[in-house]
Amino acid sequence: MAAASEGDVKLLGMVVSPFVVRVRMALHLKGVSYEYVEQDLFTKGELLLKHNPVHKKVPVLLHDGKPICESLAIVQYVDEVWAASGPSLLPADPHQRAVARFWAAYVDDKFFPAWISIMRAETEEERAKKVGEAAEVTEQLEAALAQCANGKQAFFSGDDSVGYLDLAVGCNLFWLDAMRKMVGVVVIDAARTPGLAAWADRFRESHVGKEVLPDADIAAEYAKKIQAYRQAAVAASM
Amino acid sequence: MAAASEGDVKLLGMVVSPFVVRVRMALHLKGVSYEYVEQDLFTKGELLLKHNPVHKKVPVLLHDGKPICESLAIVQYVDEVWAASGPSLLPADPHQRAVARFWAAYVDDKFFPAWISIMRAETEEERAKKVGEAAEVTEQLEAALAQCANGKQAFFSGDDSVGYLDLAVGCNLFWLDAMRKMVGVVVIDAARTPGLAAWADRFRESHVGKEVLPDADIAAEYAKKIQAYRQAAVAASM
Numbered sequence: 001m002a003a004a005s006e007g008d009v010k011l012l013g014m015v016v017s018p019f020v021v022r023v024r025m026a027l028h029l030k031g032v033s034y035e036y037v038e039q040d041l042f043t044k045g046e047l048l049l050k051h052n053p054v055h056k057k058v059p060v061l062l063h064d065g066k067p068i069c070e071s072l073a074i075v076q077y078v079d080e081v082w083a084a085s086g087p088s089l090l091p092a093d094p095h096q097r098a099v100a101r102f103w104a105a106y107v108d109d110k111f112f113p114a115w116i117s118i119m120r121a122e123t124e125e126e127r128a129k130k131v132g133e134a135a136e137v138t139e140q141l142e143a144a145l146a147q148c149a150n151g152k153q154a155f156f157s158g159d160d161s162v163g164y165l166d167l168a169v170g171c172n173l174f175w176l177d178a179m180r181k182m183v184g185v186v187v188i189d190a191a192r193t194p195g196l197a198a199w200a201d202r203f204r205e206s207h208v209g210k211e212v213l214p215d216a217d218i219a220a221e222y223a224k225k226i227q228a229y230r231q232a233a234v235a236a237s238m
Numbered sequence: 239m240a241a242a243s244e245g246d247v248k249l250l251g252m253v254v255s256p257f258v259v260r261v262r263m264a265l266h267l268k269g270v271s272y273e274y275v276e277q278d279l280f281t282k283g284e285l286l287l288k289h290n291p292v293h294k295k296v297p298v299l300l301h302d303g304k305p306i307c308e309s310l311a312i313v314q315y316v317d318e319v320w321a322a323s324g325p326s327l328l329p330a331d332p333h334q335r336a337v338a339r340f341w342a343a344y345v346d347d348k349f350f351p352a353w354i355s356i357m358r359a360e361t362e363e364e365r366a367k368k369v370g371e372a373a374e375v376t377e378q379l380e381a382a383l384a385q386c387a388n389g390k391q392a393f394f395s396g397d398d399s400v401g402y403l404d405l406a407v408g409c410n411l412f413w414l415d416a417m418r419k420m421v422g423v424v425v426i427d428a429a430r431t432p433g434l435a436a437w438a439d440r441f442r443e444s445h446v447g448k449e450v451l452p453d454a455d456i457a458a459e460y461a462k463k464i465q466a467y468r469q470a471a472v473a474a475s476m
Contacts, residue, residue: 054344054378066333073339080332094318095304101311106292140292 006082009034010062012048014041015214016222018112019071020059022171025208026078029162030086072104075164089164096148096158103144103156104168110137112172115187119179119223127183134187141169142193149195155202162206170203170213177216182223244320247272248300250286252279253452254460256350257309258297260409263446264316267400268324310342313402327402334386334396341382341394342406348375350410353425357417357461365421372425379407380431393437393444400444408441408451415454420461 011027011034013020027034039048039058051060051067061068061077068077079089090097114134121127148156148165157163162170176187190197203209249265249272251258265272277286277296289298289305299306299315306312317327328335352372359365386394386403395401400408414425428435441447 063333068333068336068340070340070343073336073343076339077332077336080335094315095301095306097318098306098311098315101314102306102308105308105311 006032006034007064008062010037011035012037012039012051012058012060012062014039014058016175016219017058018171018175019057021174021212021214022071022167023059023061023074023078025162025167025171025212026075026089028208028212029089030078030082032078032082032085072108072168075167079164087161087163089167091158091163099148100156100163100165103141103148103165106140106144107165107168107172111141111169114138115172115176115179118183118185118187119175127185131185131187135189135192138187138189138193138196142196145195145199149199155199155206162203162208166203167208170200170209173200173203173209174214174216175219176200178219178223181216182220244270244272245302246300248275249273250275250277250289250296250298250300252277252296254413254457255296256409256413257295259412259450259452260309260405261297261299261312261316263400263405263409263450264313264327266446266450267327268316268320270316270320270323310346310406313405317402325399325401327405329396329401337386338394338401338403341379341386341403344378344382345403345406345410349379349407352376353410353414353417356421356423356425357413365423369423369425373427373430376425376427376431376434380434383433383437387433387437393440400441400446404441404444405446408438408447411438411441411447412452412454413457414438416457416461419454420458 009027009032011020011023013024013036015038024036037047039045041058044056048058048060049056051062052058052069055069057069059069059071059074061074063077063081068074075089090100114130114137118127118130118134121130144165145156148158150158152158154160155162156165156169179185179187188196188200204213247265247270249258249261251262251274253276262274275285277283279296282294286296286298287294289300290296290307293307295307297307297309297312299312301315301319306315313327328338352368352375356365356368356372359368382403383394386396388396390396392398393400394403394407417423417425426434426438442451
């Protein structure tokens with residue numbers, strides 16, 4: 001599947017950023033070839049500071065030299081520019097599009113902060129509290145899946161192929177797997193959210209799940225590195 | 239300007255919510271007739287809780303009974319459903335669309351919280367700090383305007399009529415005017431951000447600025463009401 005008139009496409013990324021993974025999945029689905037340029041977020045380079053001076057964050061897509069920032073805006077851009085290549089990421093129906101945008105915002109505003117705060121918890125008590133909060137957020141996503149997939153054994157796209165909202169949620173899965181391995185916390189619990197757990201299995205088995213989703217061990221390694229930096233900072237400040 | 243096949247359109251709103259004002263402006267620009275249903279956010283009604291159970295917030299657009307939530311998703315929905323009526327709100331060019339989406343997210347994630355935290359400051363010292371933070375955020379919007387309007391005396395749309403990002407920023411203006419009257423704080427300062435100050439004047443003089451933007455005094459009255467509730471809560475807790 002080759003995309004026509006791709007132009008020069010570069011992606012500034014970082015291997016364990018779920019937001020970068022989301023964009024890589026969109027490009028993969030559209031069959032867009034691109035140069036991937038890994039960024040060191042500990043020492044941010046000129047390219048990143050030049051092209052995302054506002055947030056100084058990855059991902060940044062450079063298309064014929066023009067920067068596009070913020071992962072959800074990038075995925076929509078990819079969907080619009082390469083409309084004729086691969087599947088449509090957003091649904092065609094305006095109401096379904098609005099629902100997908102609503103839940104994608106929910107993922108970034110509620111779901112991502114919920115699981116990251118479990119990772120960052122400094123005591124067992126705090127972690128237990130954050131796990132409880134994440135469970136409530138995850139139950140909302142279970143309801144979203146029922147609404148979007150319309151009762152079918154399918155994806156958030158309402159179809160049998162992944163779409164915009166699937167990428168929005170699915171790009172977090174390798175971190176959830178890493179967290180389960182590292183601290184034994186299960187965010188998408190088959191007992192509490194069976195629909196979402198089955199969806200997660202389908203997503204992992206999908207084309208982008210297999211081809212693009214990083215291995216959980218890479219996320220776990222990165223988490224250990226961050227933890228070591230934090231401990232060094234605490235030690236140095238004593 | 240009449241929109242074809244409008245269907246049954248209701249908007250659950252609250253008069254001083256900038257997010258509601260944003261949607262009213264979009265509907266106004268598209269010439270869509272709708273029933274406006276004011277909500278009491280102190281005692282949330284069944285209609286709101288039923289149609290936005292996740293966030294329990296206004297605005298909610300009900301189109302033929304189907305709810306659409308989150309103001310930016312609603313504005314895009316309005317733009318897509320009534321594509322043939324009135325001006326396009328998002329630009330046609332994918333890169334310009336991505337830039338407009340990027341900055342609209344910035345408005346909601348940074349600009350709105352910046353001015354609201356000035357309103358909520360409890361001491362003069364805290365207020366001064368928040369004013370300083372808001373100034374930095376506002377300077378970024380000045381740069382955004384220069385980028386989007388491309389040096390012309392125009393709107394964020396890059397055109398001589400307001401668009402998606404103009405609505406995103408402009409719906410906050412009556413609150414900024416209220417704040418200037420109430421506490422003497424000027425967020426969009428003609429000395430620091432001359433382009434944005436001139437844009438704000440143009441926006442107030444635009445069709446939706448005149449027809450839809452509420453009067454600053456209504457916002458000031460609402461702020462006093464909130465303040466009275468807060469003081470009562472403090473008094474009762476002593």
